[in-house]
Amino acid sequence: MSDDQREIQTHSMKIRPMKLEDVPRVHEIDVLSFALPWPEKSYLFELMENPTTLALVVEVTQTNHSPLVIGMVVVWIIMDEAHIATIAIHPAYRRQGYGNKLLAETLRQIIQRGVVAATLEVRENNQLAQQMYQKFGFRIVGHRLHYYKDNNEDAVLMTVDKLGVQYLDWLGQLAI
Numbered sequence: 653m654s655d656d657q658r659e660i661q662t663h664s665m666k667i668r669p670m671k672l673e674d675v676p677r678v679h680e681i682d683v684l685s686f687a688l689p690w691p692e693k694s695y696l697f698e699l700m701e702n703p704t705t706l707a708l709v710v711e712v713t714q715t716n717h718s719p720l721v722i723g724m725v726v727v728w729i730i731m732d733e734a735h736i737a738t739i740a741i742h743p744a745y746r747r748q749g750y751g752n753k754l755l756a757e758t759l760r761q762i763i764q765r766g767v768v769a770a771t772l773e774v775r776e777n778n779q780l781a782q783q784m785y786q787k788f789g790f791r792i793v794g795h796r797l798h799y800y801k802d803n804n805e806d807a808v809l810m811t812v813d814k815l816g817v818q819y820l821d822w823l824g825q826l827a828i
């Protein structure tokens with residue numbers, strides 16, 4: 653199985669590559685999660701035209717057995733560096749470990765593609781997300797002043813480096 657087809661699956665959830673038909677639902681989650689959501693066409697661009705993109709979704713199986721996308725991540729991979737462009741879990745499914753699982757699987761997949769460092773921007777006031785990233789070894793390396801145009805909020809720039817085999821072992825021990 654190639655990286656692009658890789659899936660992780662448990663009895664009721666799986667993390668799999670994002671498909672074009674996921675985009676309306678992904679956009680719905682985006683609108684519920686961010687003050688400045690991406691337009692649907694940005695996701696279409698990422699899937700169809702951006703060869704550097706890794707885009708994954710979290711899919712759960714509902715009690716009626718139908719699948720439902722409840723989270724997504726988009727990562728840009730340039731050489732051995734990755735930038736996590738967006739990550740969100742649907743509000744109704746938060747605090748159940750899906751964010752941890754999605755971030756862990758994203759880090760696994762980018763490491764397998766040879767990435768050694770990952771960065772992201774997060775709103776200064778978004779402490780919950782910052783806590784999640786810190787759990788995975790991201791640390792604050794800078795600030796981008798007035799980065800978010802809706803309220804002029806600063807972005808915190810976070811990085812995790814030394815990604816590699818040892819980090820993968822450590823991730824395994826986190827049992828996420």
Ligand SMILES: CC(C)(COP(=O)(O)OP(=O)(O)OC[C@H]1O[C@@H](n2cnc3c(N)ncnc32)[C@H](O)[C@@H]1OP(=O)(O)O)[C@@H](O)C(=O)NCCC(=O)NCCS
Pocket residue numbers: 685686739740741742745746747748749750751752753772773774775778780781783784787
């Ligand atoms: C950030 C986000 C993806 C986390 O998803 P989630 O499924 O709720 O996350 P999990 O339940 O797996 O928790 C992940 C970690 O986040 C932190 N966290 C998330 N919500 C928290 C809360 N309400 N209180 C305390 N810590 C919280 C914790 O460190 C937690 O790890 P722990 O449970 O082992 O302590 C989700 O809150 C979200 O989509 N937020 C809106 C979009 C967003 O802010 N994305 C990040 C932008 S950079």
